[in-house]
Amino acid sequence: MNVAKRKPRRNNESNRREELLRVSAKLFREKGFDGTSIRDISAAAGMHSGSPFYHFKTKQDILVAVMEQGLAEGLRRTEEVMALALPPEQRLKELIRAQLGTILEEGSDFIPVLLYDWRSLTLANRRRIVALKDRYDALWQQVIDDLKRAGHMPGDAQLVRLLILGAVNWTGTWYRAGGRLSLDEVAEGCARLFLQGER
Amino acid sequence: MNVAKRKPRRNNESNRREELLRVSAKLFREKGFDGTSIRDISAAAGMHSGSPFYHFKTKQDILVAVMEQGLAEGLRRTEEVMALALPPEQRLKELIRAQLGTILEEGSDFIPVLLYDWRSLTLANRRRIVALKDRYDALWQQVIDDLKRAGHMPGDAQLVRLLILGAVNWTGTWYRAGGRLSLDEVAEGCARLFLQGER
DNA sequence: CCTACCGATCGGTAGG
């Protein structure tokens, strides 16, 4: 039957683990955690159906690992922007652009899984991941607080953060690559909308 | 065993159908379409496991019915706002308030299922529902176009609609009733953010 | 990692 067409062997075990995470992130994003079976994942990674359990104890552990890797990568990109010496208006725009990339660029399926499949996490794992997510949110809050102090942002600063991040995170549901707008244009439009009359 | 505690019989068949939709919407919102079994739905409605299929041909049909009912109700509320004689800034705020209610009020699980479980729809059903959803979007676009014509809104009007609706629809992932902010306050904060300096 | 398998659960149905 030749169920699994073997790809060229890699002798590095962690390569296979990474590959599993990559295909899992893609499948979870497309079909959801509950809509994706271990067999879907195995097949996409060129393995047999029991083999993912050599790398992960449970399917839920794969979900957690996907989300943690996404957060690590997203935090890295976000902190890069924070390290730049920029005026807060400019910094917000760059932050938005980085987040758009984390959600919409080719192969960026890890953070979308976090965003759109949160409810599939067990309560214990939610607590674990919230700790990382809080650091993420704190960086955004910092920029928005700066803008507010400078008089460039109206109303409750925490609400503003949730609304801006909401608008950005929601792009994953409608944006299509190769469409009318580039990511840079979306980021530009975002910044203009939220910083109206400031630039 | 007495599997299902019988509720008092209703002799109206459509009452049971409505009840099924109500509990399905709630369960789909909490656990997702794929995370909810027919047995979950049956139990919540006080039926035996095969009985939902007396009212709906497939589980997918329940999902479609939930989304269509949500859209019908949402369209009704939206059109009510459109019928009011209001300046466009005020109209946007009322539109936002109505949408927040449709997503966040007690028992408002139908539109959230549409928003957060879109990927569980078959392609054929997506086409069917997109037609309704387009009318919804068109009403929002109308208000935003008005604002743009009056010079109160910067940039690409379609992008602005997607961003504002995104911020509003995303509230379903973080807003908790009884928290720091009321729905009116969120609506107010939204309008202030998007219409900065206009009021 | 593969092989061979298990018990549980799934959506759905026939017949009343």
Place this chain on the structure above:
DNA sequence: CCTACCGATCGGTAGG
């Protein structure tokens, strides 16, 4: 709507 059931699929495991 309930009863009794079916075939398919699920996550996961033991043993190599």
